[in-house]
Each structure stands twice: as C-alpha cells, then as structure tokens.
Amino acid sequence: MTVALYLALISAVLLIISILLLTRAVGRASEAAVDNEKEVSLGFKEDALALEVSARIFNPEDLNFVATETSGQFAHTFREERTTLALGWLRHVRGQVRQLIRIHRRTVRVNSDLKPLDEFRLFFGFLLFQLMSGMLYCVIWVHGPVEAARVLEWSLQFAGKLRKIAEEAVSVATPVRAEIIKTDPRMSGGTKSS
C-alpha cells in the first residue's frame, strides 16, 4: 500500500513536471513573437469587432432561422461551423490572458518588491479564469455555442441568487450579533470602568 502510494506520488510529480514543461514549450513560441515585435505591454486588448462577431455566434436567432429554413444536414453543418468559430474565439481570449500572465511573471521576477501573497491571489484568479473558460470550452465543444451561452446565463443567474441568499443571511445575522454585544453585561461593565 505504502509503496503504491509513493509510486503514485512520484508519477504525479513527473506528470506535473511534464505538463509544466509542455506549457512552457508552447508558451515560448508566443513569447518569441512578443520579443520580435518589441511589444512589451501589459494589457488585455478588447476587440470590439470580435465581440460583435462572438455575440452573433452565441445568438440562437441565426441557428433557429437556418434550422427552420434549410435541410437538417445544412443546419448541422452550420452548427458545426459556428462551434468551430466559437472555440476559436475562446482560444484567442484564453491565449491573450495567458500572454498577459506570462508578461506579468517575466516582469515581476526581477522586481525586489514582489509580494508572495499578491502573487498567489493573482495566480488563483488566473487559475479560476482558466478553469471557467476551460469548462466553457468543453460545453461549447459538446453542445455548441448556443447551448453554452444558455448554460453560462443559467450559472450566472444561479450565482446571483446564491449571492442574494448569502447577503440576506448576513443581514439577518448582523443585528442579532449586535444585540448580543449590546446586552452582554461584561461589555457594558467594561465601558463603565473605562
């Protein structure tokens, strides 16, 4: 059992190193592109045209129109093409964010004022973004862009509801706590003595 555990641990370690090396190798290509262009800007560029196109890709109107007006096979091909476009758009956004973080890391590695806690926060923010966009990628790949947009809409609404419930719970709990503090004799005694 112990041996299996240790061997599994070693395998996991090797796997992590391989993934990191692979990521680094992939990243080098885009890093080289940045170096060539001498473009060292820290920024995520919002492309208005791409945003307009993506809104169209995720809109069900076109798909509904094609589904009602054309054959099933044509609608299927149309849906596949839209999926490819959506995946390409998402890959582009993910790539930009990866580039942003890569430039950040390259910049702060020589900065002696680096705060590890801030770096961890940023790393988890990036990880969360990658996870979320990775999940969206899977949903788009399996169900298509229209369905993915619905899932996103639903999850955002669900998150909003959860936040509302949490806020209500906090607002109910706060006066009770305030009441306890107010009626605590030790507290009132302490106030008198001071």
Add this chain to the structure above:
Amino acid sequence: MVSSVLWVIGLALESTLLVRSVVGNFLKHYTLFYLYLLSVLLRSASLLAVYHWWPNFYLSVYWYSQFLNVLLGCALVWEVYKIALSRYPGAARMARNVLPFLFIFAITRVFVKAWNSPNWIPGRTALETERDLRIVQGVLLLSLVVLFLYYAIPLGRNLKGIVGGYSLFVLTSIVHLTLRDYLGDNFQHLWQYIQPFSYVSVLLVWCVTLWSYAPNPKPETEPQLQEDYQSLVRATRRHLNSARAYLHRGMRP
C-alpha cells in the same frame, strides 16, 4: 563483481568531475556541489576500505556517513537556489517565502516520526529516515523546479545538469528505499546493482553537463519594465477582470 565494477567506475567519474572543475577553474562557482561530490568520493573510498578490513563496522559507517551526505545534499539545493535566482530578486523573494515553509513542514514530519519510533537503530529505521529525508530534498527540489518554470528562469548548462542529475538521484533513491523497505531482504540483492547503476547514470549526466563552465544566461527582461510592483499587480488584476467581463459579454447574445 558487477557492483564492485560500478563502484570503481563511480569513483573514477567523481574524480574526473573534480579534476575537470580544478582544470577549468570553475570549482569556485559551485563550491557546495563539489564539496558534496568530494564527500561522496571520500565516503565511497573509505567504505571500500571498511568493507574489506572492518566488515563489522560497515553498516554503522554506511548509515551515519549517509546522513552527512543527505545534509550536504540539502546544501546543494540551497546553492542551486542561490545561483539560479541571484539575478531575479522577485523570484528569489517568492522562494524565500515558500521554501522554508515547505522545509519546516517536511522536516518536522521526519523528526516526529523518528521521535515516536521506540528503538531507532541504524538499519531498518535508518532506511526509513533516509527515505523521509530524501523526500524532504525531493519536495525542495520540486518546488525550486516549479518556481524556475513558473517564472521562466533560464538556467545554464551546468546548473541544468546539477538540478537534473540530483533530481534523478533523489527520485531513484526514494524508489529504491521504498521498495527495499517494503520488500525487505529480497530486494537487497537487486538493490546492490540498481543503486550503483543509477548513481553512475547520474555521474554521467554531471560529466556531460559539467565538463566546462557554462554560466547562467542574463535576464531577458527589459530595463524599462522595472516598474512599481503594486501598480503592476493592479494592472494585471484589472486586465484579468476585463478579460472575464469580455468573455461574459461575448457569450451573452
């Protein structure tokens, strides 16, 4: 016979590495690494003598000198950190914050385990302790490698060789010691061949990578990028948030 041949080959390779560092005048750049190598060389030579003339003391001498080597191995990891991150104060600061935490966490576990062991004697329990100490080294090395990859720290051929070779050595040691602990004396026969063979492989890696001096490349970061850290973090966070918002906007028809 085979294990003795491997033993002698190991001694020859270690001597070659030391001679090359003196001839090439780069011993001063990796002092702790060569100190470690010298201690391994002296240990191997003295163990050979003890094995032939005082076989009764062999076991004790083997395990106690092994712990000295493990400690020197930790010093080697520290040297790798010092050299690789000397030009990267930001990454070095991150390492200074993370590595001691991991080291204390791992070493405490080892000491607690040894403390709780009712009869700690060189032999079976020493083997377990060595494995635990090797795991501590492994954790430290792995953390350093992850840090190098995360911050894209370029390493020179020498340092790559030291890190790669020593990682290989630590990894094979953990596997050997675990299997020997689990399979007992049945594995001992096989171990006599596997351990020197893997060590000779490590020495070959070092011979190739440390044949001549190859310093670490200088940082590629442009001087104008040395901005205020807080404003850099704020900017990155802002851009990350805008990317998230952009993604939401793009997917909401």
